[in-house]
Amino acid sequence: MDGKSVSRERLEQLLPAAYDSYQLLVPALDLMVHNRIETLRQLNQIADALDKRHRLGNIAKVAGSATGILGSAAAAAGVALTPLTLGVRPGLNGRRGSSCHPRIIRNTGSSRDRESVRENRLGDGSAGDRRGQAAV
Numbered sequence: 492m493d494g495k496s497v498s499r500e501r502l503e504q505l506l507p508a509a510y511d512s513y514q515l516l517v518p519a520l521d522l523m524v525h526n527r528i529e530t531l532r533q534l535n536q537i538a539d540a541l542d543k544r545h546r547l548g549n550i551a552k553v554a555g556s557a558t559g560i561l562g563s564a565a566a567a568a569g570v571a572l573t574p575l576t577l578g579v580r581p582g583l584n585g586r587r588g589s590s591c592h593p594r595i596i597r598n599t600g601s602s603r604d605r606e607s608v609r610e611n612r613l614g615d616g617s618a619g620d621r622r623g624q625a626a627v
Contacts, residue, residue, distance in 0.1 A: 497505075
């Protein structure tokens, strides 16, 4: 024998061990292939979800930009029309007939703010009252 060939008896001894190894290897390979396919399926689902979020984010970005542009245009139109309206703004900003005139008091402050305005108007002599300080 030249060392490269295996005798028939030796093959008959190795074959059962090789068959047993094959029987163990096939289920392990099947499990590995199944796990790999499941992992790829999950990765595809994650990629699809990321694509959807990215697309919705782009839509929101465009909508926000468009809203900002329209708001800027409305503000520019309001500034441009100020001389024509003598400072009175129409209700474009959501307020009811608001005016730019400084003497018109709007009821938009908190009750604490309104209370401090009343105290200053009444002149109760507190430290914050200018008329009370002037009389001293």
